Amino acid sequence: MIRRLGLASLAALALTACSPLADLGSDLGAQLGLDPAPLALTDPLGPSTRGKLLRETRDPEACRAWLANQGVAFTPMADRDEGEFCSVRNAGALGNALGGGATVRLSPARPMMTCELAAAVAVWRAQSVEPAAREILGAGVSSLDHFGVYACRRVNNTTDGRPSAHARAAAIDIGAFRLTNGRRVSVEQDWSGDDPEARFLHRVRTDACRIFGTVLSPDYNAAHANHLHLEGEGGRLCG
Numbered sequence: 001m002i003r004r005l006g007l008a009s010l011a012a013l014a015l016t017a018c019s020p021l022a023d024l025g026s027d028l029g030a031q032l033g034l035d036p037a038p039l040a041l042t043d044p045l046g047p048s049t050r051g052k053l054l055r056e057t058r059d060p061e062a063c064r065a066w067l068a069n070q071g072v073a074f075t076p077m078a079d080r081d082e083g084e085f086c087s088v089r090n091a092g093a094l095g096n097a098l099g100g101g102a103t104v105r106l107s108p109a110r111p112m113m114t115c116e117l118a119a120a121v122a123v124w125r126a127q128s129v130e131p132a133a134r135e136i137l138g139a140g141v142s143s144l145d146h147f148g149v150y151a152c153r154r155v156n157n158t159t160d161g162r163p164s165a166h167a168r169a170a171a172i173d174i175g176a177f178r179l180t181n182g183r184r185v186s187v188e189q190d191w192s193g194d195d196p197e198a199r200f201l202h203r204v205r206t207d208a209c210r211i212f213g214t215v216l217s218p219d220y221n222a223a224h225a226n227h228l229h230l231e232g233e234g235g236r237l238c239g
């Protein structure tokens, strides 16, 4: 009897727990208490930024339209499957026009990434990287140097770990920022200390946590000593 009651209670709990989740898909914004206004690249970062970004990008077609409306150069690419767990969907090549008339050289150029990652990168550049560089370093950002997006591998390059977000082209590793005054700020060289370069890097990392799903920096582990790992999808890990 106790066992049956227990099961019934569990079932009731499960129903209670699941019903709000079922509604999330149809009205994510309202469920999260979000500002219903659409997200624009000109909007400063706020508590609604991540939720709004998810809302704008969850549908692939709507995501591409959002990027186009914001002036972000994103050229859709064919889906690809490679190896046992590497599968890229809704990806495209991100050009140097990152929205709002801004041109920032991505180096290497035109990295393939998911649409939602491209959108997160565009928001981060517009509302974190550029204003932080101007405020703290006194110059704009002309180039984002990265170590790549797509890599058919598992987390930390192990042979039996879970697939990395890089295996879905859903994460970018940023190594350095080139400024309009010719200076270069790199995660490897400038992360430590309390000088303006370090403060800039910490600022853009912390801001990234309000935009991306997962952000890993040198603070997280030695594997990230020379880059910021920025993941467009999924979880909420900020390290």
Ligand SMILES: [Zn+2]
Binding pocket: 166, 171, 172, 173, 228, 229, 230
């Ligand atoms: Zn990474």
